[in-house]
Amino acid sequence: MLIQFRKLTTSDQPLQFHQTVDVNDAAQGRKDIVAVQPLQVDLKVTPSVSGTVDVRGSLQGGLEMRCSRCLKPIIEHVDIPFHEVFQPVEDPEAVQDEDDDTTYVQGESVDLAPYVEEAFLLHLPLAPVCDTDCKGLCPNCGQDLNEGSCNCDTEVIDPRLAGLKDFFK
Numbered sequence: 001m002l003i004q005f006r007k008l009t010t011s012d013q014p015l016q017f018h019q020t021v022d023v024n025d026a027a028q029g030r031k032d033i034v035a036v037q038p039l040q041v042d043l044k045v046t047p048s049v050s051g052t053v054d055v056r057g058s059l060q061g062g063l064e065m066r067c068s069r070c071l072k073p074i075i076e077h078v079d080i081p082f083h084e085v086f087q088p089v090e091d092p093e094a095v096q097d098e099d100d101d102t103t104y105v106q107g108e109s110v111d112l113a114p115y116v117e118e119a120f121l122l123h124l125p126l127a128p129v130c131d132t133d134c135k136g137l138c139p140n141c142g143q144d145l146n147e148g149s150c151n152c153d154t155e156v157i158d159p160r161l162a163g164l165k166d167f168f169k
């Protein structure tokens with residue numbers, strides 16, 4: 001998914017990307033992700049007269065994540081709007097501004113793959129649940145509380161009050 005700036009400004013055809021991207025590497029190390037389907041990427045690249053390059057479109061895919069409460073695998077679908085504005089410059093570090101949405105890049109071209117991966121990871125559900133009523137696992141014995149309760153004493157004592165309890169002994 002390479003944008004070559006010079007080629008872009010000399011071509012009269014709009015540059016578009018319609019392809020699937022393997023995001024398995026990007027998902028590596030995430031314990032809440034079980035499996036990822038290839039991401040369907042649909043992007044349109046539009047150069048402006050001021051020299052910026054506008055990339056807009058959507059990323060769609062499906063993945064298997066773990067319920068944040070009971071760890072059961074669940075299927076999540078993502079439909080992520082994508083928008084980045086690139087500006088090729090001599091020295092990106094000299095002009096990069098925190099308040100600026102423009103991404104300054106050096107060189108003749110920019111590869112969209114890392115930006116697509118970043119957008120994908122940023123838009124994943126933070127704490128997906130299999131069901132809004134999921135009771136989760138017992139923190140003591142690991143019993144899935146959706147399947148039945150365990151015999152643990154789940155009354156938790158506030159650590160600040162625990163000291164007080166000893167004091168009154």
Ligand SMILES: [Zn+2]
Pocket residue numbers: 067068069070071072129130131134135136
């Ligand atoms: Zn669950």
Ligand SMILES: [Zn+2]
Pocket residue numbers: 138139140141142143150151152
């Ligand atoms: Zn238990």
